[in-house]
Amino acid sequence: MAVSLWGALRAPRWWLGALVGGCLAALGAGAWVLATCEAWEWRSGWLVGGGGVHLRLDGLSAFFMVLVAVIGGAGGAYSREYWTDRAHCVSAALGRWWWSALVCCLGLLLLCSNGLHFLIAWEGFAVCAYFLITLDPRRAEVRAAGWLYLGASHAGTLALFGFFSMLAARTGGWDLGPMRECGELAPLFWLALFGFGVKAGIFPLHIWLPSAHANAPSHVSAILSGVAIKMGVYGIVRFSGWLPLPVGAGWAVAALGAVSAVLGVVFALGQHDMKRLLAYHSVENIGIILMGVGFAMVAAEHGAPAWGALALAGGLLHVWNHGLFKALLFFGAGSVLHATGTREMSRLGGLWRAMPWTSALFALGAVAIAGLPPLNGFVSEWLVFLGMFDAVNQRGVALVAAIPAIVLLAMTGALALACFVKVCGVVFLGAPRSPEAVGAHECGPWMRGPMLVLAACCVAIGLAPVAFWPAMRGAVIAWRGAWANVPAPESLTALGFCHVALAALAAASAAWLWRRAHRVGWMPGVTWDCGYAAPTARMQYTAGSFAGIITEWFGWILRPEIDAAAADGVFPRHARREAHTPETVLEKVVEPVARMVMWVSGLIRGLQHGRVQAYLFYVMIGLAAGAIMAVAWNP
Amino acid sequence: MNPALEFVVRLVVWLLLAPLLPGIINRVKAWVAGRRGPPVLQLYYDLARLWRKGVVVSTLASPGFIAGPAVAWVAILGAALLLPLGPLGASPSFRGDVILLVYLLALARFCTAWAAMETGSAFEGMGAAREVSYAVLAEAAIITAVLTLSLQSGSVSLCAMLAPAAGPGAALLAVGLFTVLLAENCRVPFDDPNTHLELTMIHEVMVLDHSGPPLAAVLHGAAMKLLLFSVLLVQAVLPVGKLPAPAAAGVLAAGVLAVGVAIGLVESLLARYAFRRVPLLLTTGFLLCVFALLISWDGGGA
Incomplete structure (x- = not known):
């Protein structure tokens, strides 16, 4: 090094x-x-x-x-x-x-x-x-x-x-x-x-x-x-x-994890900048990791190694998984940025034609991060789920927390799916929305190689999860030596088998359908837009419109800033609408507090003006106050 | 029974019997409306015809446009094979298979929505957006129902969870799951499977551009998904797994038939809801499942 x-x-x-x-x-x-x-x-x-x-x-x-x-x-x-x-x-x-x-x-x-x-x-x-x-x-x-x-x-x-x-x-x-x-x-x-x-x-x-x-x-x-x-x-x-x-540390960590998971993905849905969206997904995935870790801490407190080890192993495996697929997705986003010069999703579209490798690898990362089988994201979420379900079935104290956590984790999965359909659909599919998107080019071998390596890791963990159990076990033992004799979940092998079968069948049936479609006659045509004769790229659903339903549900925290001019009159000329989701915590909480601190500091700054006489006066006041305190508190 | 033979029987049931259920629903609807209606086997004819027809593909679409329906079909079939089928237990039964089932359905949704985004059509984008958004609420309801069954049986594997009856919260769970069934399978009052060009649709609008064999895969997948939810609903509520084999098969078939009739009646008697009310209805379904969960929590169980 x-x-x-x-x-x-x-x-x-x-x-x-x-x-x-x-x-x-x-x-x-x-x-x-x-x-x-x-x-x-x-x-x-x-x-x-x-x-x-x-x-x-x-x-x-x-x-x-x-x-x-x-x-x-x-x-x-x-x-x-x-x-x-x-x-x-x-x-x-x-x-x-x-x-x-x-x-x-x-x-x-x-x-x-x-x-x-x-x-x-x-x-x-x-x-x-x-x-x-x-x-x-x-x-x-x-x-x-x-x-x-x-x-x-x-x-x-x-x-x-x-x-x-x-x-x-x-x-x-x-x-x-x-x-x-x-x-x-x-x-x-x-x-x-x-x-x-x-x-x-x-x-x-x-x-x-x-x-x-x-x-x-x-x-x-x-x-x-x-x-x-x-x-x-x-x-x-x-x-x-x-x-x-x-006391309560595990509960706090699990609760913070659940909040981060749901709100992270909700904020991601509101974004129209590709890399900013991926950044919010980091908040979501850290949330999933902390849910696993938090439940493990609860299990340690209450002496339930069986499900605690599952939750911790799931959380830790998600550390690896998130590292792998998020790096893959950022590399993909970087490749798009490199080729088009913009991160703005509403200026992209139809990139699969110019960038087939990037599109395919980004899609793989999207399936993985949405926690879908047969890739690695599902394996770790499955372990966390299994840990929490076991916590429910033990009917111990953790039951109260595990039930809402399971529901929130499932909703997080569905929201992440929505978000990644949005990203892939708007950026890589459909028609190009701007000249930059038309002129895109594929990335070279030095950018593609690392992406392929990461994608291969994602597939490997997804198809052979049981091979990675010793690694998780090693980490779990380092965390709590007493959990050394927790056995590998026997169903991990079955899950791996199902994943392999699913991947093989999916590939086979896609190939079969492809061949069948070509055999019966393949006719290219214009997209059917319900009889509309001249569809344009601007008529496509944008990132904002795709996520509109969900961002409306969560408007109470997203607080989107909407700048719109409605179309009016018989022949309206101008109509436009822009929506932007700010970083609510920063702009609505941290910045006002910071401004208040600055304001108070500004008041205090008035005391410092460079006049020596006044400083001597401050010293005298300080001495007097010190003397009074010394006398008052030392009878 | 020989496991290999059992597997073949299950495969045959899912592949061959699935298109029957939409036919039954259509018969019920026709009967209520006083029409003659299409034959029960109409979907079989449609599938056979589509399989032989040519394909029109948008010039914008990538190979994912064909792969999407194929993978979605495989995912639904995989989810269906995880489900025990009355006397035939699930062949790859393992702890946590229920989570795999829920996520396989999510994979099918991802692929369908992906294929919808392929064509760059405003309509299909709209349908995909609605599908994935409402699925958030549907997923919450399903996982709550799964939690109820898990708490009831003290197990995380489908075979053990679905064998006993749903206990005291059965009625609530049945209504909650039925609501989810209607939403996930695009039936009235969430969606209208009859219309093809309405702005208020969800699922149908996502497959506007599909034709020929890929459309056949989509339709067959949708039929399997409907059967899957019906079987899940019947086995969740009735103690099918505890009965002797012939009785279990009979009860399961009768139950699925009853669900089909119920869907037909709902479609005949209800109008599609205004779009703004769809989340409200789904939330109601979710709450029903939550109440069932609370009852099974309090009511003991295993």
């Missing part, structure tokens, strides 16, 4: 080779730990910042390490064609350097078992991500997005500073590890939940996420969404496994 840092600036070829080599090494290490279920630990007397270096790669960190390695390598290869030296003469080399630095920091973060070093790696990766987001700082919205990201990220880091220093103060050292017997540490979990939650993008802490993911270069969006926000999940899972849990 060090070679790749050096090569980033000097030799792009060496850089990619070193990066992919480093990622393969990390992948191998992660897979080894997951396969053997034995943690690798390394301590040295070498002090960094006053703490001895302590590295550890156990099942849980290895699980995340695999994801970092896959997306880090794939994104690096993708950027070779997407962010070329020719098109971006300065930022391409910088981008390579920061990319390597980001992957290194992510790896270190997963390895560090010392609170101080964890914080250093955390801050390092936040800063690397900032520089990657703002690779193209000439555009104002990129600068704004980067700034918002940096601010929000540091709000979270502040909470983590508090968390780690209090942890260190109470345990007497920076060393991290299982400390579930110290009950007084339990309340610290809430601080960690906030700090990691900002990074993970839990609703309503997700304010930075849509603009950062939309405005970053697409390979950066892919690693941000696929890996960086997962570090928030890693933090939550890691410290909920090591620290004692406060």
Whole structure:
């Protein structure tokens, strides 16, 4: 990896080779730990910042390490064609350097078992991500997005500073590890939940996420969404496994997960910018992950390993799955952006003809993210569902929470399906809506290759889920050693069998129908628009009209801004309607509060004017107040 | 029975008997209206004719336009094969197969809506938008019904869930599932299967551009889906799995026939609802399932 840092600036070829080599090494290490279920630990007397270096790669960190390695390598290869030296003469080399630095920091973060070093790696990766987001700082919205990201990220880091220093103060050292017997540490979990939650993008802490993911270069969006926000999940899972849990923590995490899942997808439906829409889907999928994790925490609290392990395994597998298909979708969106120069869905359409590979791979990612069989998204959602159904059938305390969670998860699936029919239909199908869409071109092999790799991973997890159970098991054992003897769900094999049968039958019947249609006579014709003779591309359903019914149902939170001029008169000339869904939490909550803070600060600023006499007067008042307090409180 | 033979029998039932049900519904409608009506086997004739006819394909459509109906048909068939059929238990029965069933139906919906978006037609876009939007409420109702059955039987596999009767909440569950059946299969009062060019349609408008063999796949898939929901409804409410084999087969057939007659009567006696009221009706179906769930929660069960 060090070679790749050096090569980033000097030799792009060496850089990619070193990066992919480093990622393969990390992948191998992660897979080894997951396969053997034995943690690798390394301590040295070498002090960094006053703490001895302590590295550890156990099942849980290895699980995340695999994801970092896959997306880090794939994104690096993708950027070779997407962010070329020719098109971006300065930022391409910088981008390579920061990319390597980001992957290194992510790896270190997963390895560090010392609170101080964890914080250093955390801050390092936040800063690397900032520089990657703002690779193209000439555009104002990129600068704004980067700034918002940096601010929000540091709000979270502040909470983590508090968390780690209090942890260190109470345990007497920076060393991290299982400390579930110290009950007084339990309340610290809430601080960690906030700090990691900002990074993970839990609703309503997700304010930075849509603009950062939309405005970053697409390979950066892919690693941000696929890996960086997962570090928030890693933090939550890691410290909920090591620290004692406060009462109600599991319920809170599951409830936050359910809210994030539903509202994330609802906000996604309201978007007309392709990458912004994908960004909101990250909020949704983080929600699904947290539902699994939250129920696992409830199960741990009430001693129900059987369904707790299922829910946790489902949540963790969804970490992988979301990383894979979301990176695939962002690569696809990047390929569209590269070919057409726009992210605006209502300017696209009919791209399948010019970009068959991108369309097919994006469609595969869409089926996966909508949680449909036979792909990987369904496997993880199925495990979470199974865990929650078992919680219902145990008729324990978790019943009350599991019932609404199941209904909300099912609705999330249906909403995600609606959203991805919308994206695929509007962007790739139908007729092109603008000259840019007409002139689109397919992406080259360096962009297509990583997409194919990710798609293959999605298919592999979907068709052979049972092969990935040992990995999930390794992570679950690292979380709760006592859950080691939970067996693999025997129905996972049956599910894999059904998926294979489904995929084979679907391919066979599609081929059969295709042949039959050609044999009986294939006549091309104009789209039948109920007798209308001259259909145009502008008559097609747009992204906004497609999602109109659902965005109307959720108007209470989406608060769409509609700018319309109705058609009136016998021969109306102008009629137009534009709808835009703002980031409600940011614009309706955070910004007013921030303005209020600024206003109060502005009042206080009046005290500082540079007149020395007045400052002396302040000092006198301060001294007097101090004296009075000293006298009053020390009788 | 030999598992291979059993599988073949189930396949035959789903593939060959499914187009009968729309014929029965049409007979009931014709009988109520005092018309002679089309023959019961009309859909078989239609399918045979469509299979031989040529295809007109929009110049805008991609290969997905043909693949969509094919995959949707396979998904519905797969969902149907997961369902136990009276005396014939489901062949690939496993824990969690019920979730696979719900999501296979979702896959069929994705493919149908995808194929509808292929042609760039404003009408088909509208139909697809309505289909996927109302499915959100229908999905909530189905999963609540599934939860009710799961809580009742203490199991997550279809065979065990559908064997006993639905218990005290049976009537509520039956009405709730019947509402979902009407919505998912585009029957009155949600949609009108007779009209083809109305602005208020959902499903029919999505298949406007299909013709020939792909349309045959769509129609056969729709018939299988109708039979699937009828079988699900009957087995959810009646203790079909607990009866001896001949009685179970008889009860199941009679139950499906009764559901068909009920659909026909609803179509004859009700008008299609105004479009704004469709979500309200679906929400009612969802609430009925929620009440059934609450009853089975309180009422004990396994």
